[in-house]
Amino acid sequence: xxxxxVFLLAAPMASFGSYAGxxxxxxxxAPMRSAVLGLVGAALGIDRGxxxxxxxxxxxxxxxxxxxxxKPLRDYHTVQTVPTPKAKRPQTRGDAxxxxxxxxxxxxxxxxxxxxxxxxxxxxxxxxxxxxDFVNHLRQPVFPLYLGRKACPLAAxxxxxxxxxxxxxxxxxxxxxxxxxxxxxxxEEERNRHPxxxxxxxxxxxxxxxxxxxxxxLDRRAWTFDECxxxxxxxxxxxxxEAA
Numbered sequence: 456x457x458x459x460x461v462f463l464l465a466a467p468m469a470s471f472g473s474y475a476g477x478x479x480x481x482x483x484x485a486p487m488r489s490a491v492l493g494l495v496g497a498a499l500g501i502d503r504g505x506x507x508x509x510x511x512x513x514x515x516x517x518x519x520x521x522x523x524x525x526k527p528l529r530d531y532h533t534v535q536t537v538p539t540p541k542a543k544r545p546q547t548r549g550d551a552x553x554x555x556x557x558x559x560x561x562x563x564x565x566x567x568x569x570x571x572x573x574x575x576x577x578x579x580x581x582x583x584x585x586x587x588d589f590v591n592h593l594r595q596p597v598f599p600l601y602l603g604r605k606a607c608p609l610a611a612x613x614x615x616x617x618x619x620x621x622x623x624x625x626x627x628x629x630x631x632x633x634x635x636x637x638x639x640x641x642x643e644e645e646r647n648r649h650p651x652x653x654x655x656x657x658x659x660x661x662x663x664x665x666x667x668x669x670x671x672x673l674d675r676r677a678w679t680f681d682e683c684x685x686x687x688x689x690x691x692x693x694x695x696x697e698a699a
Contacts, residue, residue: 459626470603487670500597514582518623518653650689
């Protein structure tokens with residue numbers, strides 16, 4: 456048995472990044488390790504440039520579980536790019552665009568979101584801060600909390616609590632979901648229809664399905680991430696809309 460901090464993430468719209476190219480910014484079904492640790496860091500007041508503070512957060516493990524099926528949404532952006540030969544060492548992007556004038560290229564880029572997000576999160580570990588500190592700061596965060604992008608604020612208090620359970624799956628089951636934020640056809644059985652995505656758990660047998668994702672934050676200033684192992688705890692279901 457170990458202590459787990461559990462809390463609820465609910466939002467009308469969210470974006471959970473993964474591998475990304477220049478023209479496409481996709482979204483996973485749930486936030487990765489880096490997103491949850493970043494949200495906790497924002498609550499604590501850790502600045503993006505605080506390398507030591509962010510490194511201390513990496514001592515904690517994370518698990519997340521969707522509690523209802525979210526819906527995909529794609530947004531389109533037009534972006535101007537500057538041909539490299541036409542802008543020699545510009546000081547700013549504005550300088551680069553001004554120097555090329557009509558020679559700038561315009562492309563369409565894609566941004567993916569998830570709508571009607573309802574996700575449970577669990578954090579555990581023995582790092583610099585006790586889990587009780589996380590509870591206090593998530594209730595009164597230093598920086599605003601949002602899910603993936605600043606345009607995606609939370610729709611409800613995260614209601615953090617510390618529970619004593621054998622593993623993250625059992626801890627996530629202790630999260631209370633307010634009736635007013637559930638979809639109208641939501642039932643308690645819905646909670647178990649979706650897998651939990653977890654960091655490896657000491658003392659538990661690894662599941663059959665394990666994947667590597669770019670979820671280990673290395674340097675927030677340079678937006679660099681390392682791959683980390685994610686355990687799939689529970690059976691996932693195929694989403695018809697994902698194939699559309």
